[in-house]
């Protein structure tokens with residue numbers, strides 16, 4: 001199953017991709033990770049991408065598509081992937097379709113996580129990053145403990161200087177202007193499903209699994225034993241709407 005996750009920074013794509021990867025047994029492919037890995041290994045494409053990444057510029061489509069191609073050709077990705085951070089443009093979306101056609105596959109569904117702008121600004125303004133391992137924490141009132149250290153590696157947490165509400169708002173605006181054509185492209189193609197990202201993490205995952213189930217992309221039986229929550233939601237969808245919690 002080839003799934004594209006769309007959504008602005010702060011919408012929870014990474015979190016959902018991790019949860020879904022576990023439940024569906026297909027890898028989560030984040031283009032950010034592909035770039036980092038290729039640069040670290042100094043592959044041909046990594047060396048081509050490096051100067052753009054260092055300057056903080058968008059990596060050209062051919063390089064990005066090349067990296068995704070390498071990933072899709074790996075055996076673990078042949079059954080499907082959850083794409084996070086790709087495609088970003090209509091050009092890249094066309095590249096992806098061409099690539100999948102070559103492999104005898106196609107995009108099955110595009111999930112767009114929607115979260116109101118004010119909530120995104122709130123989330124992004126509360127982000128703390130670990131200096132050592134890059135883990136990101138969502139914190140209401142400062143670092144988690146007096147020491148302000150990372151739960152994973154005890155590294156120091158800091159707030160990115162560009163995570164102020166004004167800068168965040170501008171970044172989001174740029175994001176929406178850039179990706180609107182992509183959203184229209186996938187909507188016209190009939191792949192797009194809107195997911196309400198403004199709810200608890202588990203509730204978002206359940207809504208996604210219901211969407212996959214509705215399109216017959218998952219067999220509810222295959223989810224048995226993976227997650228009680230998935231089973232409940234898939235069964236619940238057939239009977240009656242789930243009762244809101246809390």
Ligand SMILES: [Zn+2]
Nearest residue numbers: 130133150153
């Ligand atoms: Zn850390």
